Amino acid sequence: MFSGAQISLYPMTDDFVTVIVDALSALDPYRDRLRIETDDISTLLVGTPDVVFNAMRDLFVAAAASGRHCVLHASISRGCPGEPDDPMCHTPELTNPMAPLDERKARALATVASAALSGQSVAAQFSLYTLGIDQHMHEIYGCIDFVKSSSVFDKSKNFCTKLRGDAAPVFATVGEALLRFGHPAGHVTIDLTVSANSPTPL
Structure with a gap:
């Protein structure tokens, strides 16, 4: 299994470099469990879905703590058939047989409910794509x-679902969407945009 995210962080300020550089220290606790590659467009995080989402959350919360309007965009994937298996991405949830849908929904809700709050309010929208399966x-x-x-459900929109609330349950919700839906060995992708401190929050 291969799982990870290509992420880009956009602070809406002339001092965007300082906001980004200061926020990068939030990734330090995860560096031994992630492969991180950066170029001039995005940063790749490779690892298990829980570590990837926790790292994205902490990076974004650190940037948003600047008080500036910040946006994060991420292209997230697991099980891509074009990527080699990576031991760093091994997680039991993606090696076990597919559980009944109601059981998976209940586990996802329990994980979101147990997320410790970060104190940072965010809005987000995401789209889930379960690829290569008939149903x-x-x-x-x-x-x-x-x-x-x-x-953290806010509303349904064309092509996506909008979330609003504390960053911890918001990122946990999207993480559970990637982990619990679609075949465990299948290819699942998510397109995610998160915003904080927007001058037009509605």
Whole structure:
């Protein structure tokens, strides 16, 4: 299994370099569990989904603590058939047989409910793509049911679902969407945009 995210962070300020550089220290606790590669467009984080999402969350919360309007965009993937297996990405949830949908929704909700709050409010929108399976809409509708039952569901939009609330349960919700929906050995992707401190929050 291969899992990770290509992320880009956009602080809306002339001093964007300082905001980004100061926020990078939030990745330090995860560096021994992630492969990190940066170029002039994005940064690749490779690791298990829980570590990838925790690192993204902490990076974004650190940037948003500047008080500036910050946006993070991420292209997230697991199980891409074009990528080699990586031991760093091994997680039991993606090696076990596929559990019943209701069981997976319940586990996802329990994980989101247990997320310790970060103190940073965010808005987010994401789209889930379960690839290479005949019943992909069954999985997507199951994920939508889970998200609507979570504490951070805001509204459905064209092509995506909007979340609002503390950064911890928001990132946990998207992480559970990647982990729990679609075949455990299948290819699943998410397109994610997160915003904080927006001057137009609605």
